[in-house]
Amino acid sequence: MNRLYSILVTTCLVAIIATPGSAAKVESTGEKIAALFESSFAHEATGNIQSALNDALKILRLSSSHYIANYRVAWLYYLKGRYADSTKFYKKALNIKPDAIEPKLGLLLPLMASRRWSEAETLAVSILKKAPANYLGGSRLAYIYFSQGKYQAALNQYKEVLRNFPSEIEMMLGLGWTYLKIGQKSEAKKMFLRVLSIRRQNLNARAGLEAL
Numbered sequence: 001m002n003r004l005y006s007i008l009v010t011t012c013l014v015a016i017i018a019t020p021g022s023a024a025k026v027e028s029t030g031e032k033i034a035a036l037f038e039s040s041f042a043h044e045a046t047g048n049i050q051s052a053l054n055d056a057l058k059i060l061r062l063s064s065s066h067y068i069a070n071y072r073v074a075w076l077y078y079l080k081g082r083y084a085d086s087t088k089f090y091k092k093a094l095n096i097k098p099d100a101i102e103p104k105l106g107l108l109l110p111l112m113a114s115r116r117w118s119e120a121e122t123l124a125v126s127i128l129k130k131a132p133a134n135y136l137g138g139s140r141l142a143y144i145y146f147s148q149g150k151y152q153a154a155l156n157q158y159k160e161v162l163r164n165f166p167s168e169i170e171m172m173l174g175l176g177w178t179y180l181k182i183g184q185k186s187e188a189k190k191m192f193l194r195v196l197s198i199r200r201q202n203l204n205a206r207a208g209l210e211a212l
Contacts, residue, residue: 033059033066040072049079067096071103078109086110101127105136112140117148133164142174151181169195173204185212 040055053076059069074089090107097103104127111120121144127137138161145154158175162168176191189212195205 029062033062033069036062037068037072040076044076044079049076052076053080065096067093070096071106074103074106074110078106078113081113083110083114087114101131101134101137105134105140108136108140112144112147115147117144120144121148135161135165135168138164139168139171139174142171146174146178146181151178154178155182169199169202173202173208176205176208180208180211188212 036055036059040052040059043049043052043055053073056069056073056076059066060073063069070089070093074086074093077083077086077089087107087110090103090110094100094103094107104123108120108123108127111123121141124137124141124144127134128141131137138157142154142157142161145151145157155175155178158171158178162171162175165171172191172195176188176195179185179188179191188208192205192208195202196209199205
């Protein structure tokens with residue numbers, strides 16, 4: 001009986017001693033991650049993208065499956081023009097949160113920047129199947145169609161986005177240029193003039209009128 005009691009007491013003491021140490025370790029890691037995020041955002045705000053990226057990579061060394069850290073590393077690689085690395089980390093973020101739309105929207109950026117139009121189109125279409133009125137998915141798909149010379153598809157997509165977001169000047173401009181590409185100059189002119197009625201100095205709209 002005394003021996004059993006001694007074992008139980010010893011076990012309890014070990015647990016009591018071990019628990020605070022473990023909690024302190026977790027808390028310390030959490031504090032390091034929070035500090036690194038703070039530093040990373042501060043560096044990005046001043047335009048120091050490399051330092052911002054270094055901080056975010058340090059977070060991944062502490063927690064490789066941290067969704068936001070992977071997402072942030074992908075974004076910072078995109079800003080640096082390292083599109084293959086950006087794609088890699090957006091895909092890692094997507095693997096961590098496979099049901100999320102956010103990493104798919106992010107992944108479109110390096111795919112578009114590296115002119116991987118077919119992949120970008122497939123991804124954008126999948127986004128809109130899940131969220132038909134998503135602005136970023138819809139507007140990027142319109143641009144993807146336009147960039148591939150799929151002007152009728154681009155026309156329909158720009159119209160669809162404008163149906164949901166009728167004040168979006170970039171979509172008006174995209175629609176105007178698409179009309180111009182398919183030879184509907186009167187419709188193109190209307191769109192460029194509509195933009196200029198809101199933003200009189202818009203250079204893109206003025207360039208469109210000069211191209212008529």
